[in-house]
Amino acid sequence: MTTCKSLLQKETVYVIPLCTSEATFTNQVGTKAANLSHLLAAGFPVPDGIVVTTAAFTDHVSRAVTVRENAYEKILKNSLPSSVEDALRHALTAFGDVPLAVRSSGVAEDLAGASFAGQYETVLGVFGYAAAADAVRKCWASALSERIQTYRTTRELGVDRMAVLIQPMIEAEAAGVVFTANPVTGDHSETVVSVVRGLGERLVSGQVSPDEWVVREGQAVCLSSPENALGEREVLAVAGLARQVENYFGAPQDIEWALSGGKLYLLQARPITTLADVDEAKPVPVPVEPPTGYWERGDSHYPQPLYPLTRSILLPAANQGFRQMCAEFGLLTETVEEREIGGWVYLRMVPLGGKDRPPLPDWLTGLLIHLLPSLRARIRDCTEAARTDKAGKCIKQWHTELKPKLIERLTALRDTNLKTLSNDRLDRHAITVGALIRESQEIHMMLNQSLNLLLAEFAFTCRDLLGWNEEQTFDMLIGLSETSSAPTRALAKLAQQVRESPVLADLLSQNDQRTLEQMIAADAGFNKAFFEYQREFGCRAIRYEVADPTLSETPELLLSLISNQISRNYDPDADAQALAEKRAGLVSQARQMLSERPLTERDRFERALTRAHQAYPLREEHGFYDTSMPLALLRYTALELGRRLVEHKQITKQNDVFLLELDEARIALSTGDTLQ
Template sequence: MLEQMKSYRRLDEADAAFGSKAAHLAALRRAGFPVPDGFVLALRGDDRDVADIEEVVRAARERGVDYAVRSSGSHEDQAHEAGAGRYTTILGVRGDDALRDAIARCLASGQGEPMGVVVQEMVDADVAGVAFTVNPVSGAEEIVIEAVAGLGDRLVSGEATPQEWTIAGTRATGSDAASGPLDEGGARLVADWARKAAELFGTPQDVEWAIAGGRVSVLQARPITTLVEQVPIPVDVPPGYWVREPGHARMPRTPLTWSFNENEAVALYAEASGALACLAGRIIGGWMYMTVEPVGAPPPRPGGGDPTPPAWLMPVLLAMSGQARRRMRTSRRVMRDDLAGELVRRWRDEVAPSFRARIADLRDTDLALLTEAELTAHLAAAADLAREGMRMHFTMSIPYEFGTADLAFTCRDLLGWSDEESLELVVGLSEASSAPAHELRRLSRLDDDDPAFDEGLARFQRVYGCRALDLELSQPTLAESPEIIAATLERLRANDYDPDEEARELAKRRAACTAQARAALSPRDRARFDAVLARAELVYPLRDENVFLTIDAPYALVRYAALESGRRLVRRGAIAAADDVFYLDVDELLTAMRGVPDPLGGRIRLRRGERAWALAHPGPTTYGTPPRGEPSFRRLPRSARFPTEAMMWIGSRIVGLEDSTRARPPAGEPLTGIPASPGSYTGPARIVHEETDFHRIRPGDVLVCPSTRPSWSVIFPSLGAVVADSGGSLSHPAIIAREHRLPAVVATGYATSTIVDGQLVTVDGNAGVVTMHAVPAPRRA
């Protein structure tokens, strides 16, 4: 009887008449894939015969198992239109009435479109998820697997954040490899079936899967419709030595982000400070690389490796350059007039209050209520704030650099101290970096049903949430990542972190260090030390406060306005998706919002393709050969050399370009880096590449990361220690670790690619050494 009915078949016998999903599943079953058995109803409009449904109900009743009931439309799961999430899926269906209701809901989900239905035996999954046979973001030839414990609907709905595995050739890398729901063996089994599905259908596939009792089941396979065709970018390497630095550009930037290019601001800063060299950035193959460019020097040779002039020759060479002579006149004026002190006064009295007021005004505007013209004006105002913020950010680097460098130089000359020892004199003063974590700690002491908790959480979201987590506008802000805040609160409730006690202990450390220094100095040197320390205490807190007010908050405001603009442009038909706005520069976006006709689709596709190529082809860590030694300016008068020496010192301590490119140690040997925060700690490593990995952190973990930003401070109270690939003693991971009294080692170069997630490591923040212990045996799926 079943074979004679066109509108009802066993799953194996389905074809296009039963919808695309049913046809794909039938093809998989016929090819020997482990697809759960079931039944299908053919595509029909409103004339569905009730007898067809009753045949399915009767057949299902005989098996006595739970079912998953899914729609199967004529266009669903096609190469040009996946339709994922547009129709209805009901899991755990048992009983006649429940099955009739589930079928009716699937039929109705087509909203008049002829709809088939798949009724499959339910898999009671231990772990489930999706597998992409190519990277859906970059298009790279690798299999990306997302897994959650239990049923896969928790992943699709966003209820759970997945564990991720990447299978590239024979190499498998996974987050939570030791303790996640899917082990490497299970990931390789899933990858094998996903790869076979792609071979069967001849196109990259998005495969839903489940594992129960160690057996893999394939639940669905559809073409990946979000793939961007990669567009190769010319890799033009300029002469000199260039380093890819992840602390400030961990991924290729989008055109909207490049609207606020810092290179111009850096050049203005160097001119204003009188520095004879400055950091410069260049895009190579889509990635940001950095170098140090001296003023008045001849162009570097191809490949770098230029010799460094001896100290006696530097004054002569600089005198031959008109630009260098102008810079030295500027530096003498900067030192004579105490520009650094004047900038601090302006920041406190004018600049910071102005930025706070403008941020609050833009932040508290309900964008959805604005007219098109009002939204365009709002976007323009946010963009102006971001541009001004970028320039002010580097201008306000002058007092921070001068004050912090002067403290280190003074302690070196008078006491013979290292940089790390001198920074103990100001530890705990960077209040802006620790304030978000302290506020969350106060919230964690309240019950969720306490009205004060709701009020405090809303304030936290408004004040601290309006901050970019990354220097890339396409990435979500803290306010758009409530799971990060929720997980942080949960961890804080599980530990005894006390910000007030921490502040007292840091104050004791500062006082003890200051007393030790003063006791070792003569009265004359003590007076000099006291003056330098007083200035350092004034400027040290500026850095992260500066970042929050001039970069992170303005970037968040631009992102919010851009996304709202994107939604409006989608409704107009000007762009295909709201996030297309990130592939326009801000002037193009403003032009589009003003209604000026301009075809954008081709431009957006090209730029998406270029960025996809860059993501799939990250360049080497460095290009060129390092210069042979650092130039010495000691033969110049202090007023002419100090701004340059301060800039070079601070740049190496923040970015640590050379230290971050150290050689990889032999297998089994400890990693070495820069000692960034004292102390020793042994605990499990947690590899965190970006903010989406925060949910995996457990109390007491050792954070192992490429670098961090100030906004990462919310996770530090849960940590036991910090290890970073890049950075120096004044990088963000180093500063925040010291504020939280966590041992830290930075500039290891290879921590994230050497340490295994979950591996026990010992972090010696005094010696700058990370020792790796035995890798734990992985859990089975």
């Protein structure tokens, strides 16, 4: 959970790699890029890229447009701010001399109620910085075009902040759009595939009539084929991939895709906005009593309303962790609070004392620091945290004490056969898992703040001594996480087994609901290795909703990851070696630049580098152990409670257990009361 970081971090970031966790924050990168970043992190075949953030848009527009008149032309003609230009130039060097696709990514784009489909700009075949900067400005300008203003007005939407997504252009042999529910009839059992030869823009722009296919129950039926672009097998692969995306997001999807070199790529995924309502379900009003204070939607972590079971455990645990972290580090805020309001999760910064007040003038703030006991106490705590290096000690404690103990507890709970437990023992197991989540969220928040402080120290050191930006600085650390590389290496072994077996390779090329069953039946060695991987790495929640399946419950996603590694000829050892060489080269360059500088400056760099090496791997590592695994264990526990409640005819379906709070489910199993 990185909510604390996003709220407390003040550094302006203009360009973000799509593969980083920061690229999942809609407010920074827009909805299109955030969705693709989530999919990329989950192992879907999304072309990697960069995102020019909404902060860059705001800086450029605020300088270029002082009055609304001729805003479109002013955005196009004015040069980028120098800080944005520097960040974009540096980021573009990673692409080399390849054509790029530059696409708008609005914060209000690709939403369930307003897709903005076809409203914003896309620029293809872009080469070099000058053309990329022009394309970025063109995308930004489209946010203030007349047609966009009309679109917003009719839907009562405010002005949209705009990010821009830049990716290598896919030289497509075929491309198109796929709907995971029939957008005309609303039939969720049908997947509709539209496809043309070449680039998908020929389809979305209406230049040509596409081939039309409908997939139902594993059978593909061609309705028309003016392009004759794909065969049945390829269409089934497109539909299968689309269904995996739907399962990931938990709602029917409108997806743009491309086929190049025999590999499928995802270019966009958004909720279907025109889906017919087959059952004419009536909306249920949700009573809302807005609390006092300033609250923001927590959509980066909670893009959908939480089920009661998740909410009842996760939000109190997170709030407890936030409060402890703010107190331990002496932050000048009481806490960060998360709360459900009208079904959605909102969050706010709680001022010291717990009451919202108007901002104070600077002179009065300085005076109150000396007068108010609560402020004086926090400043003492902050000073003590810095003096004793609380952040550094917390990182060391994770490596030496917290992580080993947490792994031991998690493993014991994971390996418990829940079906063999009596009702009383299952109840105690549920209590234990709930307590573990509360404890692990305290660890999570403390580690978040600790690693943020150590990485900020490293970034500021490199800025002050070397003049390097964040991208250059963190390139000295990329690839240090064992927790992310270990499952990747294990997956590479599975991929190698498939490469060496023509039978497995042929079965994987189809990748539908029957593929895994066929593969494990065909090869006992693959069967053993696949389920060992699931046991070791599959006990992890993919999102912050325990009603959603874990990684081990979505084997088709693992098969897609294997297929992706094979198609890319991925070699984890070569990749790790390349990253290690890049890190070593940059560190050597930094030391060379500092070789003639005073010893104090060289020592400052070495200390910051050592501490960053200790902290950086935790960015991904601790979230796996203190959040993803505990939430997966909570899901497994809830499902077993649900199974028994169904068996006793207390609820209708196993998944109905997620509509209960955990304590409600426990008590129901104990009392036998019906909940239907």
